[in-house]
Amino acid sequence: MRLKYSRHCDVLVVGSGIAGIMAALAAAVAGRSVILASSGPVFSGSSFYPGTWGLGLIGPENEADQEDLVQSILEVGCGMADEAMVRAFVAGIAPAIEGVKAMGVQLKAAADQNQKDFIPCFDRKHRSWNGLLFDSMRQVFSRKMEESGVEQLPGCELLQLIKTDGRVSGAVVCCGKELTAIRCGALVLATGGYGGLFRDRLTTDDVAGAGQWLALEAGAELVNLEFMQMMPGYLNPCRKTIFNEKTFRYTRLTGPDGRDILENEPDRQALLECRSTHGPFTSRLISRRVDLAMVKAAQAAPEQGVTVTYGPEIRENTPEFVRTYFDWLWEKKHLTMDDPVQIAPFAHAANGGVRIDPNGFTGVPGLFACGEVTGGMHGADRIGGLSTANGLVFGRKAGESAAAFAAAQPVPRADGPVEFDARIIPDQAERRRRMQDVMSECGMVVRTGEALRQGMERLAQLADGCAFTEGDDATQIAASRRLWAQLHLAQAILSAQCMRTESRGSHYRADYPERNPAMERRILVRLEGSTARAAFEQNLAEERSEKQ
Missing domain, CATH: 1.20.58.100 (Fumarate reductase/succinate dehydrogenase flavoprotein-like, C-terminal domain)
Incomplete structure (x- = not known):
């Protein structure tokens, strides 16, 4: 099939979660013409997932706290995070937060940020914590995009990246019920993670994973694909609602046989206390025994999973973070802490994806990426609240880099139609x-x-x-x-x-x-011919030794 170009722009951004919107705004502020395309509605993807009570956003408490946060990310990443990416990331968080504040986005601060529940997931200490309010973000970002002339194309799915003379120069998309091509000077991928590959997932349907493969086809690399967050979520009622891990320490977890799934654990409460400190599963803490017990129970009765009931302690002195969750749960789902729920593990967020440098460049001329479609700034585990920060920081970086590339290198001529295998x-x-x-x-x-x-x-x-x-x-x-x-x-x-x-x-x-300490190496995926090949990167321990 031959397709004609129907639109052209300096920068085409694909994906309209926080990362994509930040990229579009950054490119527009730099004076470039911008199109923001997304397969779902604007304000979609994991950033605006309806099954969660809000977006936590964390950063260093002050300049002196930056190095500690860097070291915490590297430690939690279990040797799989790219240190250069982590340092660029942490250095950009405070300016990114100030940037959204300057736009007028409302941030919710904790009344008592010193409560232990405000220590981020997997982290070791309190950080600067803010809650991003969905309605405020939508209102402010919509106004800013309108003011800066960003053309929005919701319901526009990316199907193929177009390359001219070795650089990405456009895309084939499906807009509504029409196939067409868009010509651009640079393209930013912000298409989200790959939760859509799983049946049991806590993502919207537009988080499909296609962007990673299209980047691979264009010549980019993928990194850390094996590391994905698996979160407890509701089976019944209100399926695909994210379970708040901070409540684990108050729970009794029963299997389909009505028995406590941890009844044979002598340190049962210690396990639940540990499990209350993180949302996703991890194999590196003793709390993994809680998740493994949940998996066993869910396998025995897939549609029933594990029944959660709460003890009286949660009502006697409800922490602020937990109270906020139950207030949201009542407002949006009409559930209270007195209602039993059934939970099971779900696929949630990807820690790996398209490999980028600290400026969002994929290594393929004209192609940049940001947000959950990317990998490198997180490792085997990810500290809570950094997904949002990632979108803010690298969204801006990718948008600025794409704008600079498009300004320095004119949009390639497109004299003929685009060949597309339809x-x-x-x-x-x-x-x-x-x-x-x-x-x-x-x-x-x-x-x-x-x-x-x-x-x-x-x-x-x-x-x-x-x-x-x-x-x-x-x-x-x-x-x-x-x-x-x-x-x-x-x-x-x-x-x-x-x-x-x-x-x-x-x-x-x-x-x-x-x-296994000998496996402290990242796995990269490259395309060889038409086949994706996974291979270990150089042993990182040897790499550090060489630097010394």
């Missing part, structure tokens, strides 16, 4: 469902080499079995392209999980339950 996979919906089953069965909390190898075989069969037909239905073509990208990214993720024969942070191998 084919349809008739059973794409069923194949996507089966792919999501594979990922939820093989790549969630508990992983084994045998299950991962079987999962990769099943995914390869799904990909190899795709029967393509010709057609002109744009929505079906888009869904088929998305599936193709998802199938191949899913294989790359399971491949990385299979290669890491140890347990480290969010990655847990039941057949290799301990951390």
Whole structure:
């Protein structure tokens, strides 16, 4: 199929969560013409997930606290975070917070920030904590985009990156029910993580994972794909609501047989106290025994999971953070702490993705990236509140870098039409469902080499079995392209999980339950021909020795 260019701009930003919006605004402030495209509505993705009570935003308490936060991120990342990225990240947080304040975004401060519940997830001390208010962000960002002339294209899905003379120069998109091409001087990917690869997920449907594969096709690298946050979420009622981990220490957790899933643990309360300090699963703390017990119970009764009830202590002296959660839960879901709920592990946020430098550059001329589509600034585990900070900091950096690139190098001429392979996979919906089953069965909390190898075989069969037909239905073509990208990214993720024969942070191998110091190496994924290949980076310990 041949497509004509229908629009052109200096900077095309794809994805309209916090990172994408910050990138679009930064490029527009730099004087570039900007189009902001997103497969969902503007203000979408994980940044505006409706199943959570708000966005925490943390940063260093002051300049003296910056180095401590850097070291905490590196420690929590279990040797998998890129130190240069971490330092650029932390240095940019305070200016980013001041920037959104200057725009007029309302931040909610804690009444008593010294309560222990305001220590960020996985962190060791209090930081500067703020809550970003959804309504204020929408109002302020909408006004700023209108004032700066950012053209918004909601319902516009990215299908292919266009390259001219080795640089990214545009994109094929599906806007509504029409396939078209957009020409640009630079492109910023802000398409979010890959929660959409999983059946059991705490993400919106537009967090599909296609952006990572498209970046790989264009020549970028992926890093740390095996590290993904698995969070407890509601099965019933209000499915896919995120469970507040700060309440674990008050809970009784019962399985489908009505028995306490931790009844055989002599240090039961110590486990729950530890589990209350972090939201996602981690293999490096004793609290992993809580998650493993939840997994076992959920496997026994997938639709029932673990029933949560609260003891009287939570009502006697409810901490501010917990009270805020239950106030939101009543307002939005009409649930109270007296209502029993069933929970289970869900796929949540990706710690890995497109490899970028501290300015958001992917290594492919004209292609920049920011937000959860990227990796490097986080490691095997991620401190709570840094996802939002990541979007603010690297969104601005990527937008500024893309604007500078577009200004220095004129938009390539586009004299002819764009060649696009517009084919349809008739059973794409069923194949996507089966792919999501594979990922939820093989790549969630508990992983084994045998299950991962079987999962990769099943995914390869799904990909190899795709029967393509010709057609002109744009929505079906888009869904088929998305599936193709998802199938191949899913294989790359399971491949990385299979290669890491140890347990480290969010990655847990039941057949290799301990951390192996010899595996302190990041796994990179590159495209060789049409096949994604995962390989270990140079051993980081040797790299540090060489520097010394």
